[in-house]
Amino acid sequence: MTIRSGWAAAQARNTVYLALWTGAWLVTLAVASLGPALLWDGHGAITLVALGVNLAVGAGMVLANKRHLLGLDELHRAVQLEAMAWTLGIGLVGGPAWQALETAKLLPFDAEIGHLMMGMALTYLVALAVGLRRFA
Amino acid sequence: MKNRLKVLRAERDWSQADLAAALEVSRQTVNAIETGRFDPSLPLAFRIARVFGCTIEAIFQEDPAPPS
Incomplete structure (x- = not known):
C-alpha cells in the first residue's frame, strides 16, 4: 500500500x-x-x-x-495539552512565589520576568519530552 | 481497551507508517493505539474501521471490568 x-x-x-x-x-x-x-x-x-x-x-x-x-493528531494534541497544563500551572504557582522570595529579600538577585519565562520554557520542554516518551 | 490493529495490519501487509498515512495520524499514534497505550477518539475509531472495512466492534474490545 x-x-x-x-x-x-x-x-x-x-x-x-x-x-x-x-x-x-x-x-x-x-x-x-x-x-x-x-x-x-x-x-x-x-x-x-x-x-x-x-x-x-x-x-x-x-x-x-x-x-x-x-x-496535530489527537495523541500529540493530548501530549501538548498536558505539557501546557504543567507549564501554565507551574508558571501561575511559581511566578508569585518567586516574586514573594524577592519581596522577602531571600534572593541574592532581582526576580525578573525572564526567570519566569525560562522556568516555563524548561517546564514545557520537560513535560513534552516525558509525554512523547510515554507513547514512544 | 484491547484491539486487533496489529493483526489486521499484518493481514494486509501494511506497515505502521502505511496505516498512519491512511488515517492521517503519526506513526507514533498508530503504535500507541496498537500497544494499548492510547485509546482513539470515536471519529478516529470510525476512520480505522473504514480503512479496514469492518466495524469498530470487530477491531476494539473493551477490557474486562476488574473484579470488585
Missing part, C-alpha cells in the same frame, strides 16, 4: 512555519531589547517602531503556533 500523506506534509510545513516565526520573534525581541542601548542610542520613536514590529511578529508566531496545534 503506498499512500502519500498530505497530512504529514502539512504537518511538516506547519512545524517549519512555527520555527521560522519563532526565530523571527526572537530576533525582533533582541533588536527591541538591545537596540536602544547598542544601535540607536535610546531614540524613543525607533524603539516604539521596534516594539511594534516585535508585537506584530509575535502575533504571527501565536497564530502559527495555533495552526500547528490544530494540525
